Amino acid sequence: MGRAEERRARQRGGRRAAPRSSSGAPTAGIGSAEGGRAAARRAASRPAGRKGGIRRLFTWRKILGTFFGVCLLGIGAFIVLYLVVDVPEGNADATRQSNVYKYSNGAILARTGEVNREMVDLDRVPKAVQHCFVAAENKSFYTDNGVDLKGTARGLLNTLSGKGAQGGSTITQQYVKNFYLNQDQTVTRKVKELVISLKVDQKMSKDEILAGYINTSYYGRGAYGIQAAAQAYYHVDAKKLSVEQGAYLAALMQAPSQYDWAVASDTGKKLAQQRWNYVLDNMVGQNWLNAAERQAMKFPVPKEPRPAPGQEGQKGYLIALANRQLAQQLMKDQGLTQAQAEQAVDGQGWNITLNIDKKKQAALEKAVTSQLTGKLDPKERKVDGHVQAGAVSVDAKTGHIVALYGGEDYFKHYLSNATRSDYQPASTFKPVILAAALEHDAKTQDGQPIAANTIYDGTSGRQVVDHGTKVGFGPPNEDDRNYGDITVQTAMNKSVNSAFAQMGIDVGMERVMGVAGKLGMDTKGMQAVPAQTLGSMGASPLEMAGIYATFANHGEKVTPTIVKSAEQQGRTVKMSDPIGDQVIGRQAADTVTSVLTGVVDDGTAQKSVRDNPRRNGQQVAGKTGTSDENRSAWFVGYTPNLVTAVGLFGEDLKQNGKHVPLYGTGGEPRVNGGGFPAQIWAEYTFGVMGQISKFDLDTKQGAAVQPSESPSPSESPSESPSESPTTSAPPVSETPSEIPSQSTSSPPPSQSPSQSPSDSPPAREPTDDTTATTDSLLNLNGQ
Known part of the structure; x- marks a missing residue:
């Protein structure tokens, strides 16, 4: 009996050792049995252990019962729904209503027509x-x-x-x-x-x-x-x-x-x-x-x-971007697919107010006409029929798109030149390289911090070196011009490809492309290769306006937005704030701005911007760009409040939009960023800028301020020129003959390099910065 009770006690979790004698040895016989019975009684009277309680609470019967109960409830609920929910009347056409689009001041821009369905x-x-x-x-x-x-x-x-x-x-x-x-x-x-x-x-x-x-x-x-x-x-x-x-x-x-x-x-x-x-x-x-x-x-x-009717001129381009950004917001807010979001916008009775300023929009259109299209004659010059212009103007403080130019006419050129990203931004990408260097406190390969007054070798075609090893990349400068040792400031002013190619390797191309993505460039699928220092990727005026607006906004991300508000049948969609997080430090952004003032005052944008009589002392920062074979030309510039990107693109519509050179456009030998694009920019900006303003910069570097340190030499580890730079090839005949001022906004280096930039022997300087990439260089980018 004692053993049986002891086994039962163990099964209840109440096992206890047999009583011991005073000597410590277990008792035997009757005493042992009595001890077992006592232990069993104590185990029976003690509450069950925690483990046993959980087992009683979650038994298989209870779990299965709960599961089948939930299933029955679900089936019952579905049967009720099936009986209650009827097939409604079809409403595919009933919900289709015209969208109304307005300027920022409430004036009607356009109404979409009837739904296109048969x-x-x-x-x-x-x-x-x-x-x-x-x-x-x-x-x-x-x-x-x-x-x-x-x-x-x-x-x-x-x-x-x-x-x-x-x-x-x-x-x-x-x-x-x-x-x-x-x-x-x-x-x-x-x-x-x-x-x-x-x-x-x-x-x-x-x-x-x-x-x-x-x-x-x-x-x-x-x-x-x-x-x-x-x-x-x-x-x-x-x-x-x-x-x-x-x-x-x-x-x-x-x-x-x-x-x-x-x-x-x-x-x-x-x-x-x-x-x-x-x-x-x-x-x-x-x-x-x-x-x-x-x-x-x-x-x-x-x-x-x-x-569709009612979308002539610039209206169609504005409506297309507004619809796209509203659809993107619906995808974000409601979890719609792209197809669902587009269907939820087009012809759904929206009342959409744009950020477009009616006066600025008219001024931008007028500037393109007076400075470009009014000078083109396709009958006299075939190339004039291949010119496409695109522009986006953004308020840097709010991120609002206040004006946009998508092309000659939405009926004649459906693809918006303001948002297309199939042309190279060329040298307008160089400020991104400098921003990456400043953001990451990068140094040259001889240990010098990269700053506005750092010295680089500007020899045309100079092979880029990565810690003593040539990387197989040596881009020529425009017209194959040699500059010798020059500061970063001067390299930006003159848009020296060889200097920025080396800087890209010094910083690290992964870092450069990372900063480009943070600033707003769509870098998905782009390779971080040296050729990207030439701006050989694709980018749109919309993207470039956002990047430069982020510079103007002291490094806080600006995502240009065209939709001010969108309402539909009493509900309002709140658009995301165009002003985002700090994506690069203020000093880095402000230093880039400071350096870019030198491009206007002492570089490739002098004639069109610096000397414009309508400037009236307005401080301006900006950058020109001219791509390989003159297929595109750019000027992206800004005042403290207004950022505008202007691009010209060579496109042969009779050859399915083939990219073609712009040589000879408007009777000019070559289209440079400092030409038509900068002229459009200046005509528009100086006409709408209002009160004169100055940049509020947190930096001691660049053309806008006096640098605090003397330039530091940064010759390449293995290829420092020892002789006076020479021009290895004469300037091409297409280059305009204007000679910019040879002054530089940065002070002369305290340690004299082998040749002062101002002593360069060419008879004339280029007026812009053609990115002369060869097919082999473009192949590095997979293009």
Whole structure:
């Protein structure tokens, strides 16, 4: 009995040692049994241990019971919802209303027209084209029950947790959103979408659902439905679409504006082609397309767009950017996909007020006309027909886009030159290199801090050295001009490629591109290679205006914003603050500004800006840029309050927008940043700037202030010139003959380099800074 009770006590968690005798040895016999019984009684009277309590609380029966109870409740709730929620009346057209766009002062800029839609029966769409949409969006469409339970559950969870945009819905669900509901990302809408999709799948045939889907979807270019899309992109009726064209239209639905060939960036075009290939490959996998036919197919480049009425002149460019930025805000706030956000903006009854100042907008348009387009004669000079101008003007304190020039006319040139990023910014990128050096307290390879008065070797074609090793990169200066040893200030003034190429290696190209990204350049996919010091990547006037506005704003990030407010049926969308965090230190930003005043007063922008009679003592900072083979020319300049980027681009529209040189434009041998772009900038800025202002700079470096230290020599580790610099090649005949002032705003070096910059022998100095990259140099950037 004693042993049995002891075992039971152990099972209850109350095991205790047998009583011991006074000598410490365990007792035996009856005493041992009595001790066991006592231990058992004590164990029985003691409360159960914690472990035993948890086991009793979470038994398998209770867990399974709870699980099945929740499932039953869920099923019951869904049955109730299924019975209660009816299929509503379709509202695809009822919710379409014109958007109203206003200037910042409330004056009407434009009203969008009626919705571009024409419903067509499915039998008017080729069967192969129908399959394109199924292959793109929902391969199981013909066999599923209209819903994707996993995708819907994932979407519900992400909506509840505040995560981003969700795709993956079936064609039936997307049709329900388009025709019966809306694009809102709420739990209520998602649950309704699920229930209605199940009912629609039961009541309608698959062909009816597919017809509704392709007739209510948004394709970009203001086109709703496949008939409008076929006309907008290929100028044909839907019944005449080829499989290749149908696959492109199906691909568009993922991101209409990003994949629109007429306005897509290089990245956007690659993504569009990848999506097009995905659609066709899926069709082969579903046995809807022969593999041999698939291999023979070529990408069908869409036709030029036909803008909607009421968007002539600059209006279309302003509206396009406003729609894009509002859609981006909706994606951020509501977790919409890009396609959903674009559809939620276009023709949805928005009242949108822009930051565009009506007077400044008129002044910018007038400046382009008087300083550029009014001087062009395409009949006399073929090149004059290839000139495209783009400009963006930003209030540096608020980040508001106050004026924008997208091209001659939205009806004539659909792609906005203000936002396109397919041309090199050239030497306007050099201030970013200096900013990276200052931000990271970088030093030359002989240990000298990089500052405005640091000495670099300005010999044209000088091979860049990385701690004694040549990196295989030696860019020529404009006209192959040698400068010898010069300060960073002078190198910026004269835009000396060789000096900044070495500086990029000294700082580290990863750091340079990192700072470029922080300042606002889209560096995704860019290689951090030495060729980038020449500004050989792509950038838009909008990006460059944001970068320079961040300099003007003492290093606080400025994201240029065109939308002031957006209202729709009583609700207001709050746009993100254009002024962001401190992305580079104030001293670094202010030093860049100080140095850039030298470009205006003693460098490549003298004639157009420094000597302009309308300047009236206004302090100005800025930088010129002229790209390889004169395909683009830039001036990005700013006063303390107003930043404006102006770009000129050579584009042959008859050759599908091919980049072409600008030599001979307007009768000038070569288009430099200090020419037409700087002239447009000066005419506009000095006409609208108002009261004269000065930069408030927290720096002791650069042309705007007296440097506190003498220049420090920074000759290359292995290639310091020992003789007077010479011009290894005569200036090219295209170079204008004006001779800028040879004075420099930085003091002479206290330790005399081998040759003073002012003693350079060429008979004349270049008026700008052509980035003379060769094909091999561009290949370093993958271009």
